[in-house]
Amino acid sequence: MMKKVRLIARLDIKAPNLIKGINLEGVRVVGDPHAFAKRYFQQGIDEILYMDSVATLYGRNNLTELVSKTANDIFVPMTVGGGLRSLADVDDVMRAGADKVSINSAAIRRPELLREVAMRYGSQAMVLSVEAKRRGDHWEAYIDNGREKTGLDAIAWIRQAVDMGAGEILVTAVDKEGMRKGFDVELMRKVTEAVDVPVIASGGMGSLQDAADVILNGGADAVAMAHVLHFNNITLADLRSYLGDRQIEVTNHGDIASV
């Protein structure tokens, strides 16, 4: 059976701007996130991921307005993360139009939150976000946008989180993020071997080959892209045809003229 993958545009936000950093740090303003999300929808993206990159520091997610605006004219699944601390925070972004939430820091501080979200919205809506840094032969989970270490082994934490109700894992390799030199394929393989839920690879995509590599050798179910899309280094059309040639099944959403 051909491996089937989803292509996800990851938009890191420092309200009101779309930003892009390196190793999750260093901020460069890219533009209006809604305009970028709309462009990716028109080019046939499978999902949109909004990440409020300063929310945890300020203690709240500031994306509800953007989420609501995006839900008006972008009709693919939308995941929202960054600074979601409680079920009430999750309710806010879901009501604004999100389909899934992505949670890192708050789940590490209080894993029970994973179960609460899964009970209310289903495990498919509870995406565990993991920021992992390599430490010799293993990976450590970080919080607060890669700033603070937790001492937790990333793989052990992911296993526990899936048992608690996480239905999907977003794995960001902090060391690779923004470098455009490829994903952490070894980390991805460890994660995809450890759990049965879908795993999204994030951090490091610089070329078409990087995507094929993390899918075929890392077992990724979905690929999140930021820099390469925001700066037009690659197009979704090119990526779809490249992956298709390598026996990787991607979606083709048809013609926008049909609607």
Added chain:
Amino acid sequence: MATLHLCDYGSGNVHNVERALARVGANVIRCTTPEELAGAKAVVIPGVGAFGECIASLRAKGFEQPIQDLAASGVWVLGICVGMQILAKHSEEFGTHQGLGIIPGAVRLIPGETPSGEKLKRPHIGWSPLYSDTRDWSGTPLAALEKESPVYFVHSYHFEPDDPNDVLAYARYGGRPIVAAVSRARVFGVQFHPEKSSYAGLSILKSFVQQVEADAA
């Protein structure tokens, strides 16, 4: 412009369904009480989460009988995801629950393994194209759908009608067919989320709106 009545009985995806219908040109009346359904030419029933909770909430708000009466009188109906499943007679999700019984059949767990015995993930989440070897899609919401265009699924259960002719479309999951759309006369149900299925999903909603409009003219 066609006017559609959207049942707002507390389902989480009601706003996104409303936005998508508006995007394809419908005039949407969101109804929080059954009285507001009076005179409806077309009714849309959204739904996410568990079958039992959805039908209980629909019933508690008094929508059950009015929807059954409207469907019986030839009004257009479109059920989405659990809104499609509740068209069935009953569901086997977390015990047995009675549905609206508009299309005879039962909601059952999707297969857990491929024909060759490999484990299949549940819920089924992702994009799959639709097909039917027996049904003609003209005059249905699938009329304008490009054959290869996939739509977005998130579910663990599917609706198996007693009469296979009520299945409008299947999707393939792990080498097995799952029921993706049902229809009988003017009642339609889709298991996937057209409001989250990119252009393909919008084209399905647009066809439904156009058929309602043509019928009213």
